[in-house]
Amino acid sequence: MSEGSPEFLDTIAGESAFFRALCDIRPVGLHREFNMMAVAQHIRSATGIYVPIEELWTKFRSCYEEDILEGF
Secondary structure: OEEOOOOHHHOHHHHHHHHHHHHHOOOOOOOHHHHHHHHHHHHHHHHOEEOOHHHHHHHHHHHOOHHHHHOO
16 A cells, blocks of 8 residues: 555545545544544545545645534
């Protein structure tokens, strides 16, 4: 398995895998850090590409207002 480039999450395949993972695993609440690790595993299983956790958080924060989601 290879490591993804920083641009992987900006590709169609990368975004698709990222949002599919978020449909199943929501990285909010008490266990958000563990859930984001599960998102990384989901993407790696689907694409064979490892995306570092920090890149996943950057992408997540660029798409969602984390503070608002924590309020639900």
